Amino acid sequence: MFLALRVGDRTGQRDELRAGHHDDHHHDLDCEHLEHDLDHDPRADHEPAHRHDHRPRLDLHRCRPDHHRGSDHRACHCEQHRARDLDHLDHDRRLDDRASPPTCGDGVVEDFEQCDDGNAIETDDCASCQNAFCGDGIVHAGVEECDEDGDNCESCARVHMRVFVSSTTATAKLGGLVGADEDCQALADDADLKGTFRAWLSTGDVDAASRLQHAERPYKRIDGAPLADNWADLVDGTLLNPIVITELGDKVGVDSNCGICPVWTATTPMGVGLDDDCSAWNAVLFDDVVVGECTVKDARWTQGCATRMCSLSSHLYCVEQGL
Numbered sequence: 001m002f003l004a005l006r007v008g009d010r011t012g013q014r015d016e017l018r019a020g021h022h023d024d025h026h027h028d029l030d031c032e033h034l035e036h037d038l039d040h041d042p043r044a045d046h047e048p049a050h051r052h053d054h055r056p057r058l059d060l061h062r063c064r065p066d067h068h069r070g071s072d073h074r075a076c077h078c079e080q081h082r083a084r085d086l087d088h089l090d091h092d093r094r095l096d097d098r099a100s101p102p103t104c105g106d107g108v109v110e111d112f113e114q115c116d117d118g119n120a121i122e123t124d125d126c127a128s129c130q131n132a133f134c135g136d137g138i139v140h141a142g143v144e145e146c147d148e149d150g151d152n153c154e155s156c157a158r159v160h161m162r163v164f165v166s167s168t169t170a171t172a173k174l175g176g177l178v179g180a181d182e183d184c185q186a187l188a189d190d191a192d193l194k195g196t197f198r199a200w201l202s203t204g205d206v207d208a209a210s211r212l213q214h215a216e217r218p219y220k221r222i223d224g225a226p227l228a229d230n231w232a233d234l235v236d237g238t239l240l241n242p243i244v245i246t247e248l249g250d251k252v253g254v255d256s257n258c259g260i261c262p263v264w265t266a267t268t269p270m271g272v273g274l275d276d277d278c279s280a281w282n283a284v285l286f287d288d289v290v291v292g293e294c295t296v297k298d299a300r301w302t303q304g305c306a307t308r309m310c311s312l313s314s315h316l317y318c319v320e321q322g323l
């Protein structure tokens with residue numbers, strides 16, 4: 001049996017080893033005989049099934065210069081060749097390792113990387129193998145509200161919370177409060193507002209005031225016009241300006257009166273839910289609910305105009321949520 005056939009596990013390496021020893025044909029034959037002898041040595045301490053992995057090895061330390069003849073000499077000769085073959089294989093494997101260069105995303109932190117979490121998620125604490133920080137242009141999820149130059153982002157937090165009236169209208173079959181929140185978020189995302197938004201909307205069981213954050217920061221329209229100094233001011237019955245600007249910055253209606261811009265709310269000015277809620281915003285019924293009017297800044301902004309049938313279409317108010 002040719003020695004290299006047993007230590008090489010890849011054809012290329014076998015061929016390379018084979019080529020390296022063609023100058024020593026007698027060595028091959030001698031070692032083949034020697035291995036036959038060793039395999040049939042009754043003193044050999046090994047399992048036949050695993051013979052190739054655990055065949056008897058000759059301790060090279062026994063290969064003293066005076067082992068110049070007989071079976072000891074031959075064994076030493078073969079074992080030295082075997083050791084040299086294994087050295088070649090180790091060398092080849094080290095070359096193979098270097099052949100695949102380190103990359104960002106391999107989960108190993110290299111010298112040129114601050115971190116490597118092995119994923120492609122840019123909004124966690126390791127983005128493109130650099131530690132996340134305020135000012136890197138990426139909003140760190142759960143840590144930063146924003147990361148951008150602008151007058152509504154300081155130290156990666158919003159200076160004020162934005163509120164808009166949806167540019168689109170829909171029947172009261174909104175998919176529940178969750179569906180309405182998703183609508184708000186989708187509109188904000190499409191308008192590239194880069195924030196978290198939820199609907200100013202209640203059911204008979206869930207008040208808007210319990211669903212929304214109570215920010216100490218001012219509430220403003222998309223165009224920057226102030227609506228309230230803080231949450232308490234937002235729910236005191238009047239606004240500083242009507243929420244008549246959409247997520248796109250457009251104004252809904254020129255006049256200011258009930259019926260121009262109806263908004264689904266089922267919510268009192270204090271943020272309390274009302275019982276008629278179109279089956280919790282899940283059905284189009286022959287039912288009327290309280291709506292707001294986006295063109296006014298008195299209490300009718302959320303309650304006070306005529307009620308509206310669930311089957312008709314109305315807008316939504318969307319309120320930004322901080323962390």
Ligand SMILES: [Ca+2]
Pocket residue numbers: 102103104105106107108109110113116
């Ligand atoms: Ca890496």
Ligand SMILES: [Ca+2]
Pocket residue numbers: 117119120121122123124125126127128
């Ligand atoms: Ca990451």
Ligand SMILES: [Ca+2]
Pocket residue numbers: 132133134135136137138139140144147156
């Ligand atoms: Ca950041």
